Amino acid sequence: MSRRTRFVDSDILIVGGGFGGCGAAYESRYWGRDLKIVLVEKANVDRSGAVAQGLSAINCYMGMQWGENQPEDFVRYTRGDLMGLVREDLVYDIARHVDATVHKFEEWGLPIIKNPETGRYLREGKWQIMIHGESYKPIVAEAARKSATEVYNRIMVTHLLMDKARPNRIAGAVGFNVRNGDFYVFRAKAVIVGAGGGSHIYRPRSVGEGMGRTWYAPWSTASAYGLLIPTGAKMTQMENRIVLARFKDGYGPVGAWFLLLKSHATNAAGEMYEADRFPEIKARVGNYADIQPMPTCLRNHAMIEEIKAGKGPIYMHTQHVLDTKEKEEIGWEDFLDMTIGQAVVWAAQNIDPKETPSELITSEPYVMGSHATCSGAWASGPEDCAPADYQWGYNRMTTVQGLFGAGDTIGGSAHKFSAGSFTEGRLAGKAAVRYVMDMKADAPQVDEAQMKNLEETVFKPLENYRVGRNEIVAGTVAPSYINPLQGLQRLEQLMDEYVGGYSMFYVTNEPLLNRGLELLGMLKEDFEHMGAEDLHQLQRAWELHHRILTAEAVARHTLFRRETRWPGYYYRADHPKLDDAEWHVFTASQYDAKTDEWHMTKLPVHHII
Numbered sequence: 262m263s264r265r266t267r268f269v270d271s272d273i274l275i276v277g278g279g280f281g282g283c284g285a286a287y288e289s290r291y292w293g294r295d296l297k298i299v300l301v302e303k304a305n306v307d308r309s310g311a312v313a314q315g316l317s318a319i320n321c322y323m324g325m326q327w328g329e330n331q332p333e334d335f336v337r338y339t340r341g342d343l344m345g346l347v348r349e350d351l352v353y354d355i356a357r358h359v360d361a362t363v364h365k366f367e368e369w370g371l372p373i374i375k376n377p378e379t380g381r382y383l384r385e386g387k388w389q390i391m392i393h394g395e396s397y398k399p400i401v402a403e404a405a406r407k408s409a410t411e412v413y414n415r416i417m418v419t420h421l422l423m424d425k426a427r428p429n430r431i432a433g434a435v436g437f438n439v440r441n442g443d444f445y446v447f448r449a450k451a452v453i454v455g456a457g458g459g460s461h462i463y464r465p466r467s468v469g470e471g472m473g474r475t476w477y478a479p480w481s482t483a484s485a486y487g488l489l490i491p492t493g494a495k496m497t498q499m500e501n502r503i504v505l506a507r508f509k510d511g512y513g514p515v516g517a518w519f520l521l522l523k524s525h526a527t528n529a530a531g532e533m534y535e536a537d538r539f540p541e542i543k544a545r546v547g548n549y550a551d552i553q554p555m556p557t558c559l560r561n562h563a564m565i566e567e568i569k570a571g572k573g574p575i576y577m578h579t580q581h582v583l584d585t586k587e588k589e590e591i592g593w594e595d596f597l598d599m600t601i602g603q604a605v606v607w608a609a610q611n612i613d614p615k616e617t618p619s620e621l622i623t624s625e626p627y628v629m630g631s632h633a634t635c636s637g638a639w640a641s642g643p644e645d646c647a648p649a650d651y652q653w654g655y656n657r658m659t660t661v662q663g664l665f666g667a668g669d670t671i672g673g674s675a676h677k678f679s680a681g682s683f684t685e686g687r688l689a690g691k692a693a694v695r696y697v698m699d700m701k702a703d704a705p706q707v708d709e710a711q712m713k714n715l716e717e718t719v720f721k722p723l724e725n726y727r728v729g730r731n732e733i734v735a736g737t738v739a740p741s742y743i744n745p746l747q748g749l750q751r752l753e754q755l756m757d758e759y760v761g762g763y764s765m766f767y768v769t770n771e772p773l774l775n776r777g778l779e780l781l782g783m784l785k786e787d788f789e790h791m792g793a794e795d796l797h798q799l800q801r802a803w804e805l806h807h808r809i810l811t812a813e814a815v816a817r818h819t820l821f822r823r824e825t826r827w828p829g830y831y832y833r834a835d836h837p838k839l840d841d842a843e844w845h846v847f848t849a850s851q852y853d854a855k856t857d858e859w860h861m862t863k864l865p866v867h868h869i870i
């Protein structure tokens with residue numbers, strides 16, 4: 262195969278055209294009129310990322326124009342839901358700007374449902390508003406496409422490039438075109454990563470040909486972390502993986518059912534198990550049990566305990582609330598807008614939600630920084646409200662000079678969701694423009710040798726396959742290479758069994774984690790012998806690489822935090838209680854690619870609200 266190398270120079274390079282990336286493109290153009298802004302995306306920005314299929318609600322909107330909520334209220338809510346640990350400066354910064362973002366979405370054509378009695382946006386819950394969101398992503402992507410100087414679709418970014426002279430400074434990224442195999446070298450003064458969190462790090466409940474049916478889309482492959490970790494960027498709260506209580510088998514969202522339609526969940530005997538389990542929860546986590554609304558992880562915990570006690574299935578009583586045609590439509594549309602598979606499950610399993618309840622269950626864990634958990638990079642905060650030790654120059658810049666992030670990439674601030682991730686992209690874009698302007702002519706230099714090495718590394722799986730396939734005498738199992746699916750299944754199994762997946766009821770301990778890390782080490786060795794038969798498999802290989810790096814960060818952070826801070830997300834059986842005296846802190850890691858060592862530390866949690 263003939264392969265070309267293409268060089269693309271820019272002032273600001275945005276990696277990933279999801280909600281964070283689109284916000285970054287839009288805002289960098291606003292402040293940097295003459296700058297060259299390049300957006301690179303492994304799929305197509307019009308239908309990529311977590312919102313590809315659409316959404317039925319925007320989960321982060323204050324409603325300040327009507328005095329519904331203030332940013333301070335949002336900080337209190339987020340802090341409570343995360344059991345006390347959030348970067349309040351970052352959460353506040355998003356909250357104070359997010360309404361303006363939502364108003365832009367409406368201006369760009371997103372249909373937001375109105376409350377006919379008040380004329381305001383129809384609230385699903387205190388923070389959520391309902392939308393007709395099937396086309397949410399293309400509407401938002403259009404603004405980004407018009408803002409960027411160039412958009413490169415179908416380029417899988419595999420590695421970030423570092424400056425030749427200054428080891429802690431970013432210089433760009435490399436990747437390949439998944440359709441024609443061209444190698445791309447993007448040289449940039451600043452890089453904003455918005456490459457999204459990760460599914461399929463843990464073994465999913467769905468198996469065989471159904472394994473792609475997960476809550477978080479299978480194409481979300483943790484590149485936000487897999488790209489950053491090798492640069493030595495400081496990561497935080499990577500143990501804070503998310504488990505979702507969702508409709509069984511289809512992963513349909515529960516928000517509209519609980520909040521808007523006022524449905525309720527019980528065990529098989531019709532008992533309200535959350536209330537019944539309150540004393541046990543209180544004994545585990547103390548006063549955190551009293552937080553209203555009850556933190557997401559604790560609600561999961563009640564459900565998990567109930568299922569373990571043999572009191573399942575857990576039922577959402579949809580049949581009690583669909584008493585009008587309008588409500589029935591809302592129920593179906595909620596799924597058809599964002600999780601069509603759940604409507605298909607209803608049809609396929611003869612479930613009429615007006616007649617029968619539907620089963621709920623907890624999902625496998627995922628790693629992300631913008632939903633009800635906050636894994637990601639340790640970032641500099643806004644200069645007007647971040648405490649001194651939370652800022653080192655530019656808003657949303659990681660600990661690597663010139664490397665910014667948004668959405669799932671940035672850690673410590675949960676509950677951004679779609680609008681908040683876009684808002685964070687805007688904040689990062691604005692700061693990156695300032696960084697580029699301040700830098701003036703002092704552009705980073707890309708090392709020829711580093712680039713050549715990376716090119717060889719990126720395409721090595723194709724070469725491994727080309728040579729190794731000749732050793733196969735029958736079938737597909739090769740003596741000298743593994744393929745990406747085999748690697749993925751090994752990763753999922755070991756994360757599930759050793760790092761607290763669903764088959765272990767999310768329980769782990771120090772010996773399990775240490776064994777898991779040993780097995781991860783072996784998987785990393787075998788990754789060197791990855792074989793890819795075509796460009797599609799080459800993309801799978803590098804996605805797996807990003808997942809493995811992320812998985813290791815999750816395991817190491819889980820080992821480091823010796824407490825059970827978020828029962829319902831995971832349990833350290835050897836430290837079963839929440840321990841505020843020792844662990845009211847953020848966990849942080851820095852990976853040293855030269856020595857393959859991880860350095861773990863604690864970082865302070867400052868309460869500013």
Ligand SMILES: Cc1cc2nc3c(=O)[nH]c(=O)nc-3n(C[C@H](O)[C@H](O)[C@H](O)COP(=O)(O)OP(=O)(O)OC[C@H]3O[C@@H](n4cnc5c(N)ncnc54)[C@H](O)[C@@H]3O)c2cc1C
Nearest residue numbers: 277279280281303309310311320418457484668669678679
């Ligand atoms: C199942 C689910 C349901 C949700 N429901 C809601 C909801 O109802 N309401 C709400 O407001 N929010 C919801 N969210 C949250 C919202 O979708 C996310 O907060 C938001 O999309 C995060 O933005 P992001 O830019 O970090 O990631 P994404 O939007 O996922 O974007 C990441 C982008 O990076 C690209 N990419 C990844 N890796 C690479 C690479 N190596 N090279 C190049 N490009 C790459 C991807 O293709 C993608 O376009 C939901 C999220 C999930 C997962």
